[in-house]
Amino acid sequence: MTDGGGDLLRKALTKAIDELDGSARLIVVEVAADGMTTFTLHRDDAGTPRGHHGPVTPWNIAGEQEWEGTADDASGKEAIVRASGIRSHASVILICSFPDGLQASRAMEWLREARPDAPHFTKAHVPVPALLREILADEPLKRSYDLVVLKRDAVSGRLELATQPLFAIGARRGQPVRVRVRCEPGDDRGTAFAVASWQNIQPSLLSVQSAVLSPGRHEFWATLERPGVVRFSGLPALVPDDRRWEDLVASVPATLDPQIGPAHLICAVEVSGSSDLVDERLRRVRQVVTTCAGALPDRLHVSLLAYGTHGFGRGEREEPVEVRVWHVSPKTALDSLSGLELRGARPEGYPYAVQIEDALHEVHGRLGAGTGDRVVLLTVGGRPPHPPRAEARILPCPHRHDWEDLLHRLRRRADLTLGAICDEPEERATPVWRTLGEGARAHLEVVDIRRLCSDLGLVASAAQRIPFPLYDP
Amino acid sequence: MSDEGSGRDHTDIAMWGAPGSGKTTLLAALSIALSRRPQQDWRIVGGDAPSTDFLIQNTLALSGVGEFPEATKDRNRYRWTLLGPPAGKNGRRRGKPAQVTATRININLMDPPGGSFGDSHHLSTADKSELISSLEKSKGIIFLFDPIREFEKGDAFNYLFAPLSQLASQMLASSDKYPDGKLPHHLAICITKFDELRVLQTASELTLLTTDPDDVHQFPRVPQDDAAQLLQELCSISATGNADIMLNTLTHFFHEDRIKYYVTSSIGFYLDPMRKVFDMADPVNLVPHAPLSSPSAAEPMPSRIRGQVHPINVVEPVLWLGQQVLNEHANGSPAG
Structure with missing residues (x-):
């Protein structure tokens, strides 16, 4: 030529x-x-x-x-x-x-x-x-580029490396893409934003940059500078991360203790009984809501239900389960809790069981198909629910609500975790409290609130560091 | 049976059973049950002032606030009279129109504190003598068998055997009046606390439950012919295993054809005030009413009655015994 x-x-x-x-x-x-x-x-x-x-x-x-x-x-x-x-x-x-x-x-x-x-x-x-x-x-991309993220299995809580698509095959430089992830506290270097390309099922690492970010949801832009180079904008102070990939991957915990928000915390609290006992239950609810609200700013909704005893005796009035607030901000829920605290305890009432089955019915009905938020149902009390039919010495629920069936239905929800704070210690609590506290349970008198919230997936445990961003659909 | 103005110590029917077997409750329920009878043919009155007071207070407690009568504590002797329709014809006497005379059946309850029949050492000699004397003078005996107590304590035999032996000794050993060697009484064995879930469920499992087609509330009942079978089943789970001896002892001492079994409940089953139909899922008519320190406490707490009182088979044994007394009186033959 x-x-x-x-x-x-x-x-x-x-x-x-x-x-x-x-x-x-x-x-x-x-x-x-x-x-x-x-x-x-x-x-x-x-x-x-x-x-x-x-x-x-x-x-x-x-x-x-x-x-x-x-x-x-x-x-x-x-x-x-x-x-x-x-x-x-x-x-x-x-x-x-x-x-x-x-x-x-x-x-x-x-x-x-x-x-x-x-x-x-x-x-x-x-x-x-x-x-x-x-x-x-x-040159247009010959392989797709993805952001390395972590996905949490809703049931087991296990963390798995996954990818979130950034640029498809054929993409050219200058093409910006909006990205949304959630971040948990990382180590000293923060969260690693790694870009990988894919050929068939084999990933190949392109770049790793890190930034110390506040926990929570982050949205930013990824721009293809040229093949092999992805620039992130909207994230503060990204610096190249020279950690070995193997070390980064090894630092991913097996499970993510908390499914960090957004979350819907439903507190169902028994308000019948002695004043001291009810006050203590309400105090524990306040601690849990406050702790979780601090850990999940703008990502926590709270519902508050008060339940007591059925009115079985002659002339006794049946006080139904009271849904104080539903899916409101923590502040609104705490205000409502203050109202309960001021009102004080309901009478001891029927001694052998309380309206837990009615509370479960209410929760099940109101949750519906779900909003995508994770749901934590925290039951705080001591007595068991009423059965749907008379058994042993416990009278049946007047509405014939079946707590076992309702719990079964709630437990089938992948987005729901059950927690309980029981008046009685583990060895003395009735078996139903083990189910109510399937995800995490504590004894009313000795609750480690932070740990309980952590076990419920509402607060990150102090020792847990998540090196990669979390997938946030 | 006694005529008006006749001896007040005369006993037609004596009640007998272990402490807590429900004797006083049954009597209070008897008043309510008689009032509920559409025929309005029988009523019960006190035989003396204390017995009248007892009847009034406990009937009101049972039907009003739903509280159980207090167990007999201070007084060991009550007398009531069942007043029923006149028996036979009323003619003229010495030119005056014959007065219509109500049928009277005297009921005596003797139960000194501490449970006299089973713990004879708690009983004074005088009380013991009076007790046996009361049984001896009666023509009918209501024996209350509390299956719950038997299940938990198994002491029904204790409360039966001692007085029965003494009664037999007094009536049979020293006289030829009863050549067949059997006590002459008619005996209504009342299996109490049918309203307790365990008793109801046992009857249900044995498929002994029926309902009276005329009963708008459709309360379950155990037919009289099947009551003995339920009793035997309940005896088989006695805490001491002595309940079957108790049954054998009764049939040894009494004529079998003078024994009838009734499955009774003084308070009856719970009736939802809205539905007004018995619900097998919610039959219990008791509700505990005192604070409980722990839900798992072994001891049952005091209960009160949850809904209306609908006594079951409370009138029937009394009237059956009354009828036997009337028959004997009409025949002019002594029992035996």
């Missing part, structure tokens, strides 16, 4: 780079005024085209021969061809950017003779390095 083939050169280079695959190499040799430069291009493990070049090989490497002569200077030719590196299985493209130069022209002839299969181009002053950089940057 001769001068005027600029577009052809670009097309040829683009095509040759595009065809790079596996371990294949492309060698581009620029023959210029002061010497010869060899560019070697390949694809790395992530499929990103990479290129580097050696030093300029000056023409005097061919010796002090007479460049204008026509004598067959075998030694000079051999020196030039060897220095170019074109004697290999790699594809070769030869470019002469200084056609007016005698040495360049002669060297170009030698190189063409050595690789007669190689396309060759002559274009004066073509900036080969810049052209190659431009072609590499403009």
